[in-house]
Structure formats: structure tokens, C-alpha cells
Amino acid sequence: MxxxxxxxxxxxxxxxxxxxxxxxxxxxxxxxxxxxxxxxxxxxxxxxxxxxxxxxxxxxxxxxxxxxxxxxxxxxxxxxxxRLPSAEDVADLYRVRRVLEGAAVRRKPDKQALKGLKEAVLDAERAAAQDDWQGVGTANIRFHQALVSLNDSPRIDESMRQLLAELRLVFHVMENPRAFHEPFVDRNRTLLGLIEAGEPEQAAAYLDDYLDHAERLLIHAYEPNR
Amino acid sequence: MxxxxxxxxxxxxxxxxxxxxxxxxxxxxxxxxxxxxxxxxxxxxxxxxxxxxxxxxxxxxxxxxxxxxxxxxxxxxxxxxxRLPSAEDVADLYRVRRVLEGAAVRRKPDKQALKGLKEAVLDAERAAAQDDWQGVGTANIRFHQALVSLNDSPRIDESMRQLLAELRLVFHVMENPRAFHEPFVDRNRTLLGLIEAGEPEQAAAYLDDYLDHAERLLIHAYEPNR
DNA sequence: CTTGTCGAATTGTTCAACGATCCTTACGTT
DNA sequence: AACGTAAGGATCGTTGAACAATTCGACAAG
Structure with missing residues (x-):
């Protein structure tokens, strides 16, 4: 010590x-x-x-x-x-994400926010090309933070910041970050495309599937020892 | 064992x-x-x-x-x-409410939660009958807390608790509580009816109008001196 | 193997002290 | 009279020490 x-x-x-x-x-x-x-x-x-x-x-x-x-x-x-989040905590974090991100994709995006989303996608792709999975994780987090910022609410931004910090705790207990982060690089780009195209309902449906997938993957790879 | x-x-x-x-x-x-x-x-x-x-x-x-x-x-x-919330704070609080309560009404309600909603409506009506507008406000708050609990997420419940506590600060600066709380006794019952009837889209639309109305009323009656 | 007991280690809380900062008031200059 | 400013008091920010309360592991007794 x-x-x-x-x-x-x-x-x-x-x-x-x-x-x-x-x-x-x-x-x-x-x-x-x-x-x-x-x-x-x-x-x-x-x-x-x-x-x-x-x-x-x-x-x-x-x-x-x-x-x-x-x-x-x-x-x-x-x-x-x-803090060492439990599996139940992870499930709850994803419940909150469905609400906050789901509301976000249904809103009409402004240019400023779209820019943030694009940059996060590009950063993730760059990091993935270099096998920097820590970097992919960070860019991924930035993507979802930017996504939630579409809600245009300081309080929601702050909640999301906390939520993602908590989620990062979960990542630290995972043994294989690549397996978890890799699939979402492409997904982020697809989701961004649906938002830009002005297809909120399609984007929302895609997001739901996205989060279901992420949650399953995460809980499966996650065995905290209490 | x-x-x-x-x-x-x-x-x-x-x-x-x-x-x-x-x-x-x-x-x-x-x-x-x-x-x-x-x-x-x-x-x-x-x-x-x-x-x-x-x-x-x-x-x-x-x-x-x-x-x-x-x-x-x-x-x-x-x-x-x-804390003395600003008008901008009030606007943000209502942005969060739209997200959290909007997500809630779109979910299939379970019996337990419906019971809480019913009781809150009854309490508000009882208090209104006795001109107890403080009591109406409290019951109203319970109604919305119960509404949000439909999301079935401890973290969202906690956020809502904090949000409502903050909103209570705003109420304390208001000079005429009756004018603000009275219209919503009936609205709560109507909203509950739509939820029970299994009409999530109608309920969501009604809720949006509800919150718009409340926010306008509140900001209008609210002139904090910073 | 279980239960009771002791003691070291750590946290919970208090207290007193001092420097830093802010607010008010009074003063002097222009 | 208006203004900047200097002094003073009040309050906060932070520290260090102290002691009580609690936990936890070790060890002895049954």
C-alpha cells in the first residue's frame, strides 16, 4: 500500500x-x-x-x-x-439506457449533436483499426453520451454521465474487452445512419435490439464474485 | 439451511x-x-x-x-x-419528466403499480374535497412517483424522487398553490383511465399535453428573485 | 468444529485552532 | 456626491489530534 x-x-x-x-x-x-x-x-x-x-x-x-x-x-x-455492480445493477443500468436513449432517438436531431455523434463513430472506427479496444470502449461511451444529449437536458446529460461511469466499473471486471466492444462499432454507424435519415421509429427499434444484445453479452461475460 | x-x-x-x-x-x-x-x-x-x-x-x-x-x-x-430553482431549471425538470413519465405510460402496467396509482388519485380527490391543497399537492406527487415506477427501475425511481423534491422547492415559492394543483386532480384520473384501458399511445399524448400545461402554468406563476 | 473472548486496526465523531475569503462599514480622495 | 479602498468582523475551509465505537482475525475453551 x-x-x-x-x-x-x-x-x-x-x-x-x-x-x-x-x-x-x-x-x-x-x-x-x-x-x-x-x-x-x-x-x-x-x-x-x-x-x-x-x-x-x-x-x-x-x-x-x-x-x-x-x-x-x-x-x-x-x-x-x-463499487462492484451486481448483475441486477447491470440490468437496471440497461433499463435506464433504454428509456434515455430511446427518448433521444425519437427527437429531431440538431446539427451540433449530430456532429458529436459522427466524431464518436469515426474515433471508434479508427481505434478498432489499431486494435485499441480500450479506445473503442471510450469512443463508444462518447457516442452514447452524445446520443443522450439529443434530449437537450442538462439533468439527463448528468444522469447519463454517472450511468456510464458506473458501467465503466463493469467493464473493468470483464476479462475480454474486445469481444464486447467490437460488434458495436458497426452498430453505432448504422444507428447514426437511421437517425440522420430521419427515421426515428426504425432507429428506436434498432436501438432496442442493440441494447438487448449488449445487455445479454455483458451479463453473460460478467461474473462478479461478491 | x-x-x-x-x-x-x-x-x-x-x-x-x-x-x-x-x-x-x-x-x-x-x-x-x-x-x-x-x-x-x-x-x-x-x-x-x-x-x-x-x-x-x-x-x-x-x-x-x-x-x-x-x-x-x-x-x-x-x-x-x-436551492432556489431558476425558470430554466423548471423547464429542464419538465424535460426530464416527459422522458421518464412518457416511457412509463408506454409500458404494460402490472397490478401492484396500478394499485399505487389508484390510491394516489383517491387521496388527491379526498384532499381536494376538503380544500386541503397542500394534501392535494402531496398526493399528486405520489401519483407521478407511482407512474414512473412503472418503468420498474430502482435508479429511475430514485431520480424521480430527487426530481420531485426539487420541484417541491418551486412549489414553496408559489403564492397560490390551489390554482396550480386543482386542475390536475381530474387529469390524473383521466390519465389513469387511459392506462387501465390499455391505450398507451393515447395516454402518452394526453400526458404530453398534461405536462405542457403544467409547465406553462408553473413558469407563469413563478418569478424567483435571483 | 463451534463458540466465546481478547486485542489490534480502522472508522465515526468531536473539538479547537488558524488561515482564507467574503461582506459591510467607514474613510478619504476626486 | 460619487467612487475606490482599507479595516474589521463573520463565516467558511481545512487541518490535526483525540477518543469512542465497531469490525475482524486470532486464539483459547468447550
Whole structure:
């Protein structure tokens, strides 16, 4: 656990702006998202507060923030753990996606949002050509974030951001990212085509099938050990 | 003997559910929801920590929780204030409602959920008969919470809970609650009828009109002073 | 093998302190 | 009189230490 403190101290310079607790939360969020802290792992108050050079109280405020984002699991008197979503969680995440993305494809897209979708598709294709499946995953996430932004609602955007961060936790427990991400590069392009063509009902139907497929694939490849 | 363990594990969440900070958050949430703390009002750390008999640090953890729920507004070095939603916020809240409730009415309702809807409608009608417009508002909120629960997703339920709590802030700034709540008692019954009749498209259309009407009425009656 | 007990380790909460920041008020300059 | 500004007080932001409460593993007893 000592090299953890050493590694974290690299992030200390980032402590120059806004509230310390929020900056700590940003750092931890990035670390979790990048897989540096793995799902199920316990985050020691002492080790991390020492590593980042902040007090325990400040760190605890940051923990509360991330707990509310469902990235951390706060167990009373036992500490905080990087969340390890259950299969039931995955199913619920996909229920939410069906609602948010389904509503999105039925709306008339504006140019700005379409541009974001196109770029995400291109990025995914580029990354796939280089066998960079981590990159494909990231571009894929950007695609769906852009998709949901068609709803034109800051609150929905924020919900989707959280949802995708949570989903990233699931990806980190998967052993074979390629098998999961690869099929969706083409699907994204097809879905984009239907949206551009102004065929909302077709797009919605395609999306439903898309999400069913993704969920099945994901739950199948996902065996968390509680 | 193994199914005993499986059965008990359902009660696991109930174990980790009491920390002073969370209990403080519960209290403050209730107070805000009841209008005891009014939108725009500043909550002094010293006064409240003293009043509740908890330390400033613990209170601050509670503040963070409520801030994330958008009930409190945390301004750096200036303190926390009960959130006072802007007109733009109201518009966004209704955008989210259209998505969540729209998806709900298109789903096949199960008996359990229908029961909740019926009870909420009855409660609203009872309260209206007694000129209890506060009660009508509460029942109305229950109706829409039950409506959204048709989506059968814990995360969506939670989002809706937060959304309605935020909307309650708006109601507290309104001068004439009756004018706002009265028209929707009948509307709720009509909407329930369409759902029971198995007419999702009609119900969706009626709901859209419903929400348009409510939003217009609300924004019109709402002039927050920032 | 199960149960009871002890102790180390960690979290939950409080308290006091000090620097940083914001708001108000009063003051002096133009 | 209008304006910028400097001083003061109030409050927040953060820290460090302290102690109680709880968990967990180890070990002994039955």
C-alpha cells in the first residue's frame, strides 16, 4: 500500500483550484475510471489522505460525493469500497439506457449533436483499426453520451454521465474487452445512419435490439464474485 | 439451511443504514421539503450544528449529500443555501419528466403499480374535497412517483424522487398553490383511465399535453428573485 | 468444529485552532 | 456626491489530534 501513496502524490499538484474536497473527488473519480482502483477494492482513509496530503475530514467529504455517484460503496464502520455492480445493477443500468436513449432517438436531431455523434463513430472506427479496444470502449461511451444529449437536458446529460461511469466499473471486471466492444462499432454507424435519415421509429427499434444484445453479452461475460 | 442465508441477505441493506451524517441529512431534507427552510435561505454551519448537537464536520458531510441532490446550493466560502430553482431549471425538470413519465405510460402496467396509482388519485380527490391543497399537492406527487415506477427501475425511481423534491422547492415559492394543483386532480384520473384501458399511445399524448400545461402554468406563476 | 473472548486496526465523531475569503462599514480622495 | 479602498468582523475551509465505537482475525475453551 506504500507505493499507492507514492503514486498518488503525483496528483498533488492538481490541488490548486476550487474546493479541496471536490478536487480530491475529481482525482479519485479519474483513478477509478482508469481502473487504478479496482472494483471491490477498499480505499483506506489513512493511506489515501496521507498520499494526497489532505486531512481525513476533507477526504471523507470527497468520499461522500463519490458515494452519491455510485462509484463508491460506503459501508458503515467498514470503510469505502470501489463499487462492484451486481448483475441486477447491470440490468437496471440497461433499463435506464433504454428509456434515455430511446427518448433521444425519437427527437429531431440538431446539427451540433449530430456532429458529436459522427466524431464518436469515426474515433471508434479508427481505434478498432489499431486494435485499441480500450479506445473503442471510450469512443463508444462518447457516442452514447452524445446520443443522450439529443434530449437537450442538462439533468439527463448528468444522469447519463454517472450511468456510464458506473458501467465503466463493469467493464473493468470483464476479462475480454474486445469481444464486447467490437460488434458495436458497426452498430453505432448504422444507428447514426437511421437517425440522420430521419427515421426515428426504425432507429428506436434498432436501438432496442442493440441494447438487448449488449445487455445479454455483458451479463453473460460478467461474473462478479461478491 | 442455505436458503435461510439467501433469504436473510435481502435484509442486508438495512444493516448499514445509520450514520449521524445521514440522519442529519434526513432531518434537513424533511425540513426543506416541508418548507421550514425556505428556498434562498442560508443555512449557517454554526447555528445548525449547534441546534442539532452535531459537530461542524458531520454537518458538512450532510450538506454534501443534499448538495448532490440539488436541494442545497453550495457556494464556496459563502455557505450553503436552500436551492432556489431558476425558470430554466423548471423547464429542464419538465424535460426530464416527459422522458421518464412518457416511457412509463408506454409500458404494460402490472397490478401492484396500478394499485399505487389508484390510491394516489383517491387521496388527491379526498384532499381536494376538503380544500386541503397542500394534501392535494402531496398526493399528486405520489401519483407521478407511482407512474414512473412503472418503468420498474430502482435508479429511475430514485431520480424521480430527487426530481420531485426539487420541484417541491418551486412549489414553496408559489403564492397560490390551489390554482396550480386543482386542475390536475381530474387529469390524473383521466390519465389513469387511459392506462387501465390499455391505450398507451393515447395516454402518452394526453400526458404530453398534461405536462405542457403544467409547465406553462408553473413558469407563469413563478418569478424567483435571483 | 463451534463458540466465546481478547486485542489490534480502522472508522465515526468531536473539538479547537488558524488561515482564507467574503461582506459591510467607514474613510478619504476626486 | 460619487467612487475606490482599507479595516474589521463573520463565516467558511481545512487541518490535526483525540477518543469512542465497531469490525475482524486470532486464539483459547468447550
Amino acid at each position: 506504500d507505493n499507492v501513496a507514492a503514486d498518488l502524490s503525483q496528483d498533488r499538484p492538481r490541488l490548486g483550484r476550487s474546493s479541496t474536497a471536490e478536487r480530491v473527488a475529481d482525482i479519485l473519480r479519474d483513478r477509478i475510471s482508469a481502473g487504478f482502483f479496482q472494483p471491490g477494492q477498499r480505499l483506506s482513509e489513512e493511506t489515501i489522505s496521507e498520499g494526497l496530503g489532505v486531512s481525513r475530514n476533507t477526504l471523507r467529504e470527497a468520499f461522500r460525493l463519490l458515494g452519491h455517484e455510485r462509484l463508491l460503496d460506503h459501508k458503515l464502520n467498514r470503510g469505502v469500497f470501489v | 442455505d436458503n435461510v442465508a439467501a433469504d436473510l441477505s435481502q435484509d442486508r441493506p438495512r444493516l448499514g443504514r445509520s450514520s449521524t451524517a445521514e440522519r442529519v441529512a434526513d432531518i434537513l431534507r424533511d425540513r426543506i421539503s416541508a418548507g421550514f427552510f425556505q428556498p434562498g435561505q442560508r443555512l449557517s454551519e454554526e447555528t445548525i450544528s449547534e441546534g442539532l448537537g452535531v459537530s461542524r464536520n458531520t454537518l458538512r458531510e450532510a450538506f454534501r449529500l443534499l448538495g448532490h441532490e440539488r436541494l442545497l446550493d453550495h457556494k464556496l466560502n459563502r455557505g450553503v443555501f436552500v
